[in-house]
Structure formats: structure tokens, C-alpha cells
Amino acid sequence: MTDTQIAWIKQLKKGNELAAYNLYNDYSKAMYNTLIRLTNDSEVAKDLLQEAFIKAFQRIHDLDDPKAFGGWLKRIVINRGLEHLRKSKVYFEDIEDQAEVISEEVDDRMIDNQTLHNAIKELPDGCRTVLSLHLLEGFKHKEIALQLNISESTSKTQFRHAKQLLKTKLQHHYEY
Structure with a gap:
């Protein structure tokens, strides 16, 4: 300031x-x-x-x-x-029951901001909201759960699902 x-x-x-x-x-x-x-x-x-x-x-x-x-x-x-x-009434799907294994590995490639921004915009509403609040705004999952009236577990699974979707979208983008 x-x-x-x-x-x-x-x-x-x-x-x-x-x-x-x-x-x-x-x-x-x-x-x-x-x-x-x-x-x-x-x-x-x-x-x-x-x-x-x-x-x-x-x-x-x-x-x-x-x-x-x-x-x-x-x-x-x-x-x-x-x-x-x-x-x-953004829909937050509780996807914890899905048997998806989410890799935490980070790709070596540099991703430009516009590509990342576009990929985030394409996420389902619930995933995008939780990802933005947790990763970009620094909210803890407990805070997100309280603010959005969802369970902490749903917040965590939405975040993991968002990361997986982003990874898939970005890998697909760089294959072309």
C-alpha cells in the first residue's frame, strides 16, 4: 500500500x-x-x-x-x-465415492497464464469455485465448507477433482 x-x-x-x-x-x-x-x-x-x-x-x-x-x-x-x-445454487457434487486416483505429479512444461485461465473457466461450477477459493484465495477447506454450506469432505473432493480435470485439460492442450 x-x-x-x-x-x-x-x-x-x-x-x-x-x-x-x-x-x-x-x-x-x-x-x-x-x-x-x-x-x-x-x-x-x-x-x-x-x-x-x-x-x-x-x-x-x-x-x-x-x-x-x-x-x-x-x-x-x-x-x-x-x-x-x-x-x-451452484451444484457441488460429492464425488468422494468415485474410485478415481488423482495424480499429484506436476508436469514439467511451463503453462502460460491464458491457457491456465481458460482451462479453469471450463471447469464445472462447483470445482471451479472450490479451486479458486482454496488455491487462489487461500481459504481452508473448513472455511469453504462453511461459506458454501457443503461438507468439508465435499470441498476436498471438489478440489481434487478440479485438479484432475485441469491436468487432463492441460495435457490435452499440449498434445496438439
């Missing part, structure tokens, strides 16, 4: 709209990327992003330490995304 951003937060608390505009410009792309990984829908992600920023700016007085703004905002964004997922 820069001194300028800290100053903007202090100005935002005083009602300065230009400070809100500047903070939005600095943080919106990263927050949008978080939402697109959760929802896999550009329009929904844009709407949720706006809602999250409005909520953050309305509640800016709840933020005690301006240096914590990024993490505080990200929490609001993720919570907004999770609320949306709960309302849209």
Missing part, C-alpha cells in the same frame, strides 16, 4: 469522491479477477464488483487501519461473490 493510497482512504472517510474514484481504479482489476474466477460470468462479476465497492465505500468508517484496506476490500468482494453463489 502506498502513502498516496493511505491518503485517499483518509480522504474517502471525509467524503471525497475523487478518492473513491482513485481507489476504485487501483483495486478494481484485481477484485474483478477474483470475482470472475468465482462466477465465470463477466456481467455478473461486473455487477458484483460494483456492489462490493459501494458496500466498502459506505462502510469505510469501519476500517480502522488504512493499511488493511486491500485485504478488507477483498474480503467484502469474496463475501459478495459467495452470497451470489449461494443464491444461484
Whole structure:
């Protein structure tokens, strides 16, 4: 966090709209990327992003330490995304009974970000959501289970299934 951003937060608390505009410009792309990984829908992600920023700016007085703004905002964004997922009833299949053996080996090839991003977008909703929350956002399976109202076991199996699907998609991509 820069001194300028800290100053903007202090100005935002005083009602300065230009400070809100500047903070939005600095943080919106990263927050949008978080939402697109959760929802896999550009329009929904844009709407949720706006809602999250409005909520953050309305509640800016709840933020005690301006240096914590990024993490505080990200929490609001993720919570907004999770609320949306709960309302849209994303289906989380409990696949633990499947006798699939998932290899933990990592392929030696370098995978470009766009290829990986595209492969993640193609995952089933439940797998993509759990993968994004666990791997990219750092949530523990217990937290994911509580947030999504699923069992911890379902979260873990969705994650393993997502990794296997990704591995298969990426191997298939590099065979061509």
C-alpha cells in the first residue's frame, strides 16, 4: 500500500469522491479477477464488483487501519461473490465415492497464464469455485465448507477433482 493510497482512504472517510474514484481504479482489476474466477460470468462479476465497492465505500468508517484496506476490500468482494453463489445454487457434487486416483505429479512444461485461465473457466461450477477459493484465495477447506454450506469432505473432493480435470485439460492442450 502506498502513502498516496493511505491518503485517499483518509480522504474517502471525509467524503471525497475523487478518492473513491482513485481507489476504485487501483483495486478494481484485481477484485474483478477474483470475482470472475468465482462466477465465470463477466456481467455478473461486473455487477458484483460494483456492489462490493459501494458496500466498502459506505462502510469505510469501519476500517480502522488504512493499511488493511486491500485485504478488507477483498474480503467484502469474496463475501459478495459467495452470497451470489449461494443464491444461484451452484451444484457441488460429492464425488468422494468415485474410485478415481488423482495424480499429484506436476508436469514439467511451463503453462502460460491464458491457457491456465481458460482451462479453469471450463471447469464445472462447483470445482471451479472450490479451486479458486482454496488455491487462489487461500481459504481452508473448513472455511469453504462453511461459506458454501457443503461438507468439508465435499470441498476436498471438489478440489481434487478440479485438479484432475485441469491436468487432463492441460495435457490435452499440449498434445496438439
